[in-house]
Amino acid sequence: MTVNEDSFTNWKNREEIAESMIPIIGKLHRERDVTVLLHSRSLVNKSVVSILKAHRFARQIAGEELSVTETLPFLQALAALDLGPSQIDIGMLAATYRSDDRGLSVAEFTAEAVAGATGENKIECREGRDVVLYGFGRIGRLVARLLIEKAGSGNGLRLRAIVVRGGGDQDIIKRASLLRRDSIHGQFQGTITVDEANNKIIANGNEIQMIYADDPAAVDYTAYGIKDAILIDNTGKWRDREGLSKHLRPGIAKVVLTAPGKGDVPNVVHGVNHDMIKPDETILSCASCTTNAIVPPLKAMADEYGVRRGHVETVHSFTNDQNLLDNYHKAERRGRSAPLNMVITETGAASAVAKALPDLDAKITGSSIRVPVPDVSIAILSLQLERETTREEVLDYLRNVSLTSPLKRQIDFISAPDAVSSDFIGSRHASIVDAGATKVDGDNAILYLWYDNEFGYSCQVIRVVQYVSGVEYPTYPAPVA
Structure with missing residues (x-):
């Protein structure tokens, strides 16, 4: 057999292994609200080639390529555990296991590393948190894609409505088309249909109410069954507390701005100062x-x-x-x-x-x-x-x-x-x-x-919203402070 054939055979073997990972990753996400990561990159809803590329990318960071033959045993070990909602990085599991000299099996090491997400320690699945988008421009549509992608088991964030100014004929069809196709970010990963009679967009099974309003004060969100929601204002029209407070209508509990806030509005950069958000804070900004x-x-x-x-x-x-x-x-x-x-x-x-x-x-x-x-x-x-x-x-x-x-x-x-x-x-x-x-x-x-x-930036916005909504789940193995 030639060297080229050896390389091709190796590639086909790795494809087969990556293919076997997909149903495990999907089941963990749907049934247990577990997001499987590889060096902070989500593997949920990824193709075989995307999984292999994520493993190869580790070479640029860690100096050597990570093989699916190395990470699959950790994924299989996770599937055998009684896990609660969490994010688990199998790349980090593999890396820390390499440096562990205690002679533990992969199953034993994995159980120890993610102990905080199992048994009595695990977080129980909770009811999803409603989210409303105010505005549907570049950032709004990308945030919508991310919210739909992360719907998962239904226990996290749920995009319930989008508020826009009244448009002309076929307004909702045109807006759905912009969500479906993007000249920069490509096609929406999934299916989108429009219920024109009821002003709804159905994206991957998520029913999203389109609400037409020129003024935040004109909307009663409870009329649409929305409660205790987080509203994401991506219009940038209001940036101070007085202006953003207009959104605090029936059904809305908190307002998150996707632009720098003015005055005393907290500017939050997730990963740096998000843990300083006060529990009773109702208005905050994700900065620029x-x-x-x-x-x-x-x-x-x-x-x-x-x-x-x-x-x-x-x-x-x-x-x-x-x-x-x-x-x-x-x-x-x-x-x-x-x-x-x-x-x-x-x-x-x-x-x-x-x-x-x-x-x-x-x-x-x-x-x-x-x-x-x-x-x-x-x-x-x-x-x-x-x-x-x-x-x-x-x-x-x-x-x-x-x-x-x-x-x-x-x-x-x-x-x-x-x-x-x-x-x-x-x-x-x-x-x-x-x-x-x-x-x-x-x-x-x-x-x-x-x-x-x-x-x-849209990903950072989602992280802030997850944090203030209480659905930002812990990551294992824990990052090194």
Whole structure:
């Protein structure tokens, strides 16, 4: 047999193993509300090839490819346990098992590692939490996709309604079509039908009521059977407490804004300061996509090296706020054609750092350039550290942060030498460290941080909503603090 045939046979064997993993992963998710991860990447509803690619990606982070032959036994061990709702990272199970010298079997080690999710310790499945979307633009539709994807066993978040301004003929059909097909993020993974008579979109079995209203005060959500819901405002029309309080109508318990909040509205970056949300807080903000991209790595660097001062320059994809062709715009420069120009503009991300990291005693400045790409941006974070270090030390540290720390869902790491912006479309991390572009000279460090300013940010929004709704389940093995 030739070498090529050996490689092909090996590939077919791995395909077969990955194929056998899919029903186990699906059953754990549907029946027990368990999300199986591989180095923070969900394996739920993934294809054979996607599972194999997730295993291969581990090579870029950990230095060697992770094999499905290594992770399958851990998945089988999980299936044999009495698990409660949780997130379990089989990549981390395999990695920690390698370094364990006690001679435990895979089943014994797995049972010990996830003990907090089994038996008397496990969280019991609870009734799902209603969610309402106010607005249905770029972020709203991606958040809707994520909510539908995460419906799982029905015990988590449930998208019940979408509120939009009244449209013309076939309004709901056109909006359903925009949910079904996206020029950047591709086709919706599932089926979508429209009940035009009752103004409902049915997506993967989830009935979503379309509500037409020009004013938040005009809606009584209880009339649609909605109760104790979290409303996600992705219009950006109201940003202070007074304006957002208009949403606190019958049926709505909390309001989450997908833009930087003003005044005393808490700006939350999941993974950094989400645990500071007060239980009785009814209004909060998820800050901006750029704030979510820079704050987690900034916190990581401050924790390890200390930060004296910094500057962030964001090279940002254009947005709906800009004009397609030159036309009047109330803001400076933004009236010029977005797909034809680089446009210097402002960013509030630097000032938002103080809200997310109040203990950071460092001045952070920032500016932004909009460029002619429709999605994915890069933040160039230049830092003066409190101690000298080396490029190798910083990269090793950030690689480990992306693998094992509490920030591993926020920070990703890539060492591919030819990575470009389109490679990060669909990334679920808030920020991806580009190892090849990183520069360190003594106490100066420059980090190049990619981020999908649409999808990655939407994932952060969902994480905040899961946390405040009480359905953010613990992750096992526990991240290293």
